[in-house]
Amino acid sequence: MPSQTRKTRIGMIVPSSNTCLEPQSYRILGERDDVTIHFTRIPVTRIALDNSSDKQFDAVVMRSAAELLATADVDVFAWNGTSGSWLGADHDRQLVEGITDATGIPATTSTLAYMEAFRSFGTERIGLFTPYTADVNEAIIRSYEQDGIKTIDNRFLGLSDNESFGRVTVDEMRPGSLELAASKPDALIYLCTNLYGANIAAEIEAGTGVPVLDSVAVTLWHCLKMAGVPLLDPRWGRLLASA
Numbered sequence: 001m002p003s004q005t006r007k008t009r010i011g012m013i014v015p016s017s018n019t020c021l022e023p024q025s026y027r028i029l030g031e032r033d034d035v036t037i038h039f040t041r042i043p044v045t046r047i048a049l050d051n052s053s054d055k056q057f058d059a060v061v062m063r064s065a066a067e068l069l070a071t072a073d074v075d076v077f078a079w080n081g082t083s084g085s086w087l088g089a090d091h092d093r094q095l096v097e098g099i100t101d102a103t104g105i106p107a108t109t110s111t112l113a114y115m116e117a118f119r120s121f122g123t124e125r126i127g128l129f130t131p132y133t134a135d136v137n138e139a140i141i142r143s144y145e146q147d148g149i150k151t152i153d154n155r156f157l158g159l160s161d162n163e164s165f166g167r168v169t170v171d172e173m174r175p176g177s178l179e180l181a182a183s184k185p186d187a188l189i190y191l192c193t194n195l196y197g198a199n200i201a202a203e204i205e206a207g208t209g210v211p212v213l214d215s216v217a218v219t220l221w222h223c224l225k226m227a228g229v230p231l232l233d234p235r236w237g238r239l240l241a242s243a
Contacts, residue, residue, distance in 0.1 A: 010077075078223050080110055131192050197217075
């Protein structure tokens with residue numbers, strides 16, 4: 001007879017060219033055996049402000065991916081991509097409503113996970129670090145302002161090829177991170193689920209006193225919170241160890 005003990009199952013919809021979030025999500029979970037994560041991919045290769053890029057995040061494609069993943073009997077979904085940060089949080093709110101209507105399963109996105117983290121932790125002023133281009137950062141800043149989040153400083157690496165984001169090293173991230181922390185935001189934000197920001201979170205927090213919120217860690221934190229199971233180890237961002 002199969003075991004009656006059922007682990008919490010998290011379903012994640014992943015950009016096809018992302019090489020970070022799957023191994024990183026399991027690295028963040030560490031030795032935990034109460035949660036499993038299950039992935040499906042949609043075509044995403046480029047981040048830019050144009051129609052061909054925006055079409056990658058079509059709601060119909062997302063719903064189809066969610067319906068396929070729902071057959072694994074997951075407890076919660078996440079669109080594990082940050083497109084809502086420049087398309088607008090309302091775009092993602094409509095997206096998760098459509099996914100839940102289609103599957104009956106609660107859903108979130110990386111952008112909505114950040115919004116919940118900002119609300120939970122009283123975050124109003126952020127330092128923004130991305131691998132994106134300047135115009136994408138500007139769109140994110142404008143979008144966040146509509147949800148009451150002020151970006152007091154930002155850094156970008158000028159990349160648009162999504163696969164290349166996963167090649168960014170900690171050494172490439174450190175200088176801009178320290179500059180952003182020096183502006184004393186409520187939190188330093190690593191915005192991209194194909195960026196290994198969580199790997200440097202403990203170092204930056206210890207050295208500057210500024211909390212760090214990384215996209216992969218924040219998305220996983222929100223999924224765990226929605227599922228009602230224990231949250232994260234503080235090494236991945238001290239705020240994410242709490243509700």
